[in-house]
Amino acid sequence: MPTNWETADILKSPMEICWQFDYEISREKLRNLYSKSKRLQWDAEQDLDWSIEVDPSRPIVSETRNGINQLPLFQSLSSAQRETFVAHATAHQLSQFLHGEQGALMTAAALTHAVPDYEGKLYAATQTMDEARHVEAYDAYIQKLAIIYPISPWLKAVIDDTLQADHWLKIAIGMNMVVEGLALGSFHNMRQSTSCDLLRKLTELVLRDESRHVAFGHLYVAETLSDMHADDREDIAQFAFEVISTIATAIGGADGSGPRKPDPGFLQVLDQVGIDHGDFIRSIIEAGAAGMKAEVPVGQVHSFKDLMMPALVRAGAVTERTRGLFAEAGIPVWDDLRVIESMEDAGSGDLSSEPELPAAN
Numbered sequence: 463m464p465t466n467w468e469t470a471d472i473l474k475s476p477m478e479i480c481w482q483f484d485y486e487i488s489r490e491k492l493r494n495l496y497s498k499s500k501r502l503q504w505d506a507e508q509d510l511d512w513s514i515e516v517d518p519s520r521p522i523v524s525e526t527r528n529g530i531n532q533l534p535l536f537q538s539l540s541s542a543q544r545e546t547f548v549a550h551a552t553a554h555q556l557s558q559f560l561h562g563e564q565g566a567l568m569t570a571a572a573l574t575h576a577v578p579d580y581e582g583k584l585y586a587a588t589q590t591m592d593e594a595r596h597v598e599a600y601d602a603y604i605q606k607l608a609i610i611y612p613i614s615p616w617l618k619a620v621i622d623d624t625l626q627a628d629h630w631l632k633i634a635i636g637m638n639m640v641v642e643g644l645a646l647g648s649f650h651n652m653r654q655s656t657s658c659d660l661l662r663k664l665t666e667l668v669l670r671d672e673s674r675h676v677a678f679g680h681l682y683v684a685e686t687l688s689d690m691h692a693d694d695r696e697d698i699a700q701f702a703f704e705v706i707s708t709i710a711t712a713i714g715g716a717d718g719s720g721p722r723k724p725d726p727g728f729l730q731v732l733d734q735v736g737i738d739h740g741d742f743i744r745s746i747i748e749a750g751a752a753g754m755k756a757e758v759p760v761g762q763v764h765s766f767k768d769l770m771m772p773a774l775v776r777a778g779a780v781t782e783r784t785r786g787l788f789a790e791a792g793i794p795v796w797d798d799l800r801v802i803e804s805m806e807d808a809g810s811g812d813l814s815s816e817p818e819l820p821a822a823n
């Protein structure tokens with residue numbers, strides 16, 4: 463079958479590609495991460511039970527998993543409408559997982575080209591393979607659902623900026639710390655809230671790999687940033703701020719309680735249920751005015767607070783100057799590492815080790 467150019471999207475990258483002829487490994491921790499990645503490869507075709515039936519018209523997550531079920535508008539829907547809404551909203555979210563995984567596949571490949579150290583290249587190659595398996599697995603699951611939504615414009619913008627960055631550190635920050643921090647939180651929450659055994663198992667396997675991807679950011683980025691000239695570090699820190707700020711603007715602030723631009727894919731979800739776009743937006747504004755906040759349910763992870771911001775702070779990607787920018791943008795510089803560290807530990811072991819999250823969540 464010929465390539466379908468209508469669905470393709472071409473970008474140009476200013477990235478430098480680096481050979482490395484010194485095969486000495488100096489970063490033992492990175493070598494260990496590479497070794498773990500090799501040992502813990504799984505195969506969606508072999509390791510998941512695809513005979514499990516998935517009914518696309520039925521919700522596969524609990525409707526209490528996000529604040530939307532508390533909206534008065536949502537409560538006025540019939541039970542059939544609520545089921546359709548939850549089924550399509552979940553398909554919308556899973557579609558973002560699928561498209562995001564393709565983005566990660568490409569950023570990991572770009573890291574393989576660009577990182578200047580041999581062990582960095584080995585590690586990035588394993589991440590590239592991890593992401594290929596993730597794309598395959600989510601695509602197979604979405605085919606069972608038979609509902610796919612387009613990538614959200616803000617997610618596309620963040621991944622495009624990352625793919626088109628001029629330094630591999632920006633790719634590692636944009637993907638391994640920010641987008642994968644966001645994904646790690648979403649995957650964790652999906653695993654907890656889904657009633658579908660296939661999706662739970664799939665997400666568990668993906669989650670184990672993703673925590674290694676976030677750990678790579680910690681091991682490699684922090685060391686490289688600390689050795690950089692201050693001006694270059696500021697350039698990287700500026701990129702980190704811009705990526706975070708793009709996401710915060712799109713999702714209604716770091717805590718999700720502010721105004722946001724409607725996502726065109728999500729508006730299609732509303733169309734499926736017959737909810738008027740204006741009614742929905744008014745309902746959100748009224749709920750916000752009445753003090754309803756997008757609280758993260760107990761035991762679930764808040765990606766901004768628990769993963770993305772602490773990862774950036776730990777790596778040294780937030781400078782005194784950008785702290786000022788974050789403050790102006792109303793984005794707290796959270797730096798509590800307990801959740802991210804517990805998830806990274808879980809990613810290095812077997813699947814029986816569900817991360818123990820601190821009580822604060």
Ligand SMILES: [Fe+2]
Pocket residue numbers: 563566592593596668672
């Ligand atoms: Fe992935």
Ligand SMILES: [Fe+2]
Pocket residue numbers: 566593642671672675
């Ligand atoms: Fe990943």
